[in-house]
Amino acid sequence: MxxxxxxxxxxxxxxxxxxxxxxxxxxxxxxxxxxxxxxxxxxxxxxxxxxxxxxxxxxxxxxxxxxxxxxRLDEDAFAFEKERSVIFVIGINGVGKTTTIGKLAAMYKNEGKRVLLSAADTFRAAAAEQLGEWANRAGVEMVSGKEGQDPSSVLFDTIQSAKAKQVDVLIVDTAGRLHNKKNLMDELEKMNRLINSYYPLVHRENLVVLDGTTGQNALNQAREFSEVTKLTGFIMTKMDGTARGGIAVAIQSELKIPVKYIGVGEKITDLKRFNADEYVDSLFE
Amino acid sequence: MAFESLTDKLQNAFKKLKSKGLLTEEDVKVALKEVKMALLEADVNFKVVKQFVSSVEERAVGADVLNGLNPGQMVVKIVNDELVSLMGPENAELVFQPGKSITTIMMCGLQGAGKTTATAKLAAKLLTKGKRPLLVACDIYRPGAIKQLQINGEKVKVPVFEMGDKNSPVDIAKAALEHAAKNDNNVVILDTAGRLHIDDEMMEELIRIKENVDVHQTILVVDAMTGQDAVTVAEDFNERIGIDGVILSKMDGDARGGAALSVKAVTQKPILFVGMGEKLSDLEQFYPDRMANRILGMGDVLSLIEKAEENLEIDEETTKDMASRLKKGKFDYNDYLESMKQMRNLGGISSILGMLPGMGLKTKDLEGAIDEDQLKQTEAIILSMTKEERANPKLMSLPRKGRIAKGAGVDISVVNRFVKQFEQTQKMMKQMPGMFGGKKGRGMFGGLGGMKFPF
Missing domain, CATH: 1.20.120.140 (SRP54, nucleotide-binding domain)
Structure with missing residues (x-):
């Protein structure tokens, strides 16, 4: 970079x-x-x-x-980390949602929070196994369902469990979906409504995960996903390669959606809170 | 969306060229500046764009503008031809080992490119071609990767060989080949872990696999949404591992897919398949011309040009014949039917209008306005006429109209309306007999803009 x-x-x-x-x-x-x-x-x-x-x-x-x-991020960009919150993680296939959630879970857990994961990706083969492995590594709990089950029902179960256990952070993994597939986007909307109805009083963080190697299409992705729910930020993954992730600048400039975290590797600790100065300086070094 | 505004931009640039007769250097420059921006917006790598544009410029300046095309269309044609030839060939096939020997295919690529999915899709495809594939789980790193391949293998009914995540991918590959030989599999597909092209250790792993087993085809899976970095990734994989072909994944998204051009330009390796969806049967053949259209985002302006050219050649005789009749002031129901057929040959009115630059955006409105069903109805009415009635419109009378209406299965008022319209057209034809005196490339189609058929 x-x-x-x-x-x-x-x-x-x-x-x-x-x-x-x-x-x-x-x-x-x-x-x-x-x-x-x-x-x-x-x-x-x-x-x-x-x-x-x-x-x-x-x-x-x-x-x-x-x-x-x-x-530059607003001062309260990470305020949600200090409150009870639910993080709704969405994005297209293969951007690294599940991996990122594993890293987030570990980060919050290490900061002393009680974290619960919702394996609401019931579509991709073995998605729950993958998230389960991350849950183990991070040492947090996870609620999952069966492959092919309605993801909203898994989410519902997780919310009940989150309430009962009084967790600090609930992170929801969703199936990757291309933003131009209407029925899948509708499904996401349903999950969004479900959180609104059944878990309304906690801080809501809606993060779209974007692949740092993606070109201009990332703009379309951010735009379309913000139709489903009000995005509070995005996570840029795979920033350890040779791609610059400059699309982040375009998204910030055109859509006013801030980068909150960046993924810089495969280890569980390879997730950083975004720092504009660091990022831009590295471009000019 | 940005997509449409770009098409607009291009069209505006080409509009400036429209009225001029020749393809001058200045014209080409203006047009190519827009083409350059379009390609960059489509994520084609900057250096690739630069090279491409300068090679097109050389070809375009001073080129003959084909009959029937305006200079703008001519530039598009050259740009498109060049894109298609760069991206070809169309029928790139996987090369299999002769006879009973096992063909080993190794899949590789960045994380999240869609390798595991593409691997299963490829196996499904080979199965339908009569091969007996074996899938091999060499991704020992990503949690759930083996399970994912197993489930996908089950779905496409292809066996999966795995040894858990405690053995090295090299050992797994070796064992898989023995397993395949014993079990009569003739294609072995190795699903490897996603890796960064700059991760030396991981790249070394692929090299070791190649050193230890005979890999016949190495396929790089590239996400169609990849940005500028696609060249670096493809170059690195090709130089260090050596690739034989490319699968372009996630083409069912709305990315323009400029990465396809970048990858092809830097590796010169064929694009074998494109991944078109979530279903495991969604692996399709790669069509360079479709890809060119998609990257350029020019609607289907080119297929319109091509179609018009093809049809005009075939129909030139008929057109000439009709023209001479029209000069004598004759225009009957047979001519009407013929002109309708010509329109049909061009692929139906709404599809033609949809293909015209500047019209694309309004296609939906036009579909409503011009009803293909109505065309069919008109055809039915004419076909319900006797030969005499068709050749001599003056014969038309109320009882005849009644019979025709019955034959066509419509109300007599519909026939009345049509006959009236026909008579108006007839009048119009007589007023401008020069209409059909077309050079090649004009004729019926060229006159489309000026002449209104009352369909």
């Missing part, structure tokens, strides 16, 4: 069209997308004019701060 921009600023003697073109190219190559990249470059152009900037090197800080500003 590192060294994203490092070369540009040294390589140019003056601010010209080639310089802007290269910034655009770097942004697009990082999956920031055409539209958001254009906006970022336009913003920089304005700043260069307003501030009478002459050297490319000076642009670095402006560019950095622009992206940081956009990515």
């Amino acid at each position: 590192a060294g994203f921009f490092s070369k540009i600023f040294g390589g140019y003697k003056q601010i010209d069209e080639d310089f802007y073109d290269e910034i655009f190219e770097k942004l697009v190559t990082g999956d920031v997308g055409v539209r958001t990249s254009n906006e970022i470059v336009e913003r920089l152009r304005d700043q260069v004019k307003e501030n009478h900037i002459k050297s490319p090197e000076e642009c670095r800080e402006f560019l950095k701060n622009n992206i940081k500003e956009q990515m």
Whole structure:
């Protein structure tokens, strides 16, 4: 992920069209997308004019701060971690929902919380086994059903159990589904309503999990999933590869949905709370 | 959605080219700038886009604009042709070992690309082709992976070989081959764990499998939604492991799938199949032309051009004949029927209108406005006429109309309305006899915009 921009600023003697073109190219190559990249470059152009900037090197800080500003989380972004909460985890197939839930469970558990998992992915073969293994590793409990069972009924059971046991955090795993499959999205909506009705008084966190290697389609995913429930943030996974995850910038800029966590590996500890400064700095190192 | 606005953008850019007669350098540049943005939005890698655009530019500047196409359409045609040829071939097949020897296929890819699912789908596909596949669970890392393969194997009725998660994938692969030989399986498909292309240790594992068993086909599974990094991933897997083909997964989503072009461009390895859905039978053949359309997002403007070209050649004779009759001021029910047939050949009116750039967005409205059922009704009415009535519209009378209505199974008022419409068309035809004097590439179709059929 590192060294994203490092070369540009040294390589140019003056601010010209080639310089802007290269910034655009770097942004697009990082999956920031055409539209958001254009906006970022336009913003920089304005700043260069307003501030009478002459050297490319000076642009670095402006560019950095622009992206940081956009990515910065609200102060209460993690407030839910301190309250009783339910985390509804949704996303398409293969983005790493189940793995991420395992990591979240371990993180909260280590911070002394009582965590309960709901294996409401009753569709994918062996999904409950996979989550069960993570539950074991994290040392938390899990409620599951049978493959093919209505996921809402598993969720219902989990909510009852969560109430009885007075858990601090309930994390709901759902089956991966493509956002353009209507019936599956309807099913998700049903689960969403179910939480509203039967577990209304706890803090609600709705997180869509996005694969950091995904391109522009992640925008569609975030957009469509926010039709089902009000997204409070997203989790970017697989950030330990060579992909930059720049689509996060586009999602933040176009949809105003913040990144809350990033997945950086396969170990149970490989999940971090998102930090805009760290992320953006790493792009410029 | 962004998808549509982009198509709009392209169409606007091409509109600028429409009125001009030649494909100049400036025209091509304007059009290709939009094409470039479209490809980037579709997640084609930046470097691949750059190369592609410059090669198209070379071809397009000074190219002959085909008869019947405007310069904008011509650029699209060249862009599309180039995309299709880059993404081909269409019928890439898995190569099997001759005779009774076992063909070993190794699946690989990043985490979450859809390997386990694709593995089972591939087995199902081979089963229908008369092979006797064996699935092998070499993913000893992801919790639940073995179970997932077992369940999927059961669903597609293909045996699964597993040794739990305590043996090395190399040993599992070796044992699986012995097992296959004993059990008369002739294709062995190794499902390996998802891994990052920069994870040396894990990449080494795949190399060791290849060193220890004869892997005949290594297939990289790539998520169709992958962004710019698809090139790095594909390059690394290809250089370090060596791949023979690609399966593109999650194509039933709404991603434009630019990764397909990136992967093909950097590896030169064929795309064998595309994963189209949740069901284990959903592994389809790869069609470069469909993929090109999808990535470019140009609607089906090209199939319209092609269809028009094909049909015009066939119908040129009929058209000429009809034209000469029209010049003499003759237009009867046979001509009407013929012109309807021509429209049909082009794939039905609503499909034509749907394919036209700028029309795509309104297809739904048009479907309501132009009723294919009504076309059928009109056809039934004409076919219920006698030969004489068809050739000589003046014969029409009330009793004849009554008989025709019965024959066509419609109310007489419908026949009345149609006859009136026909007479209006006849008048219109007489007023503009030049209509059908078409060069190739115009004719009936070229006149579509100017002439209104009262269908």
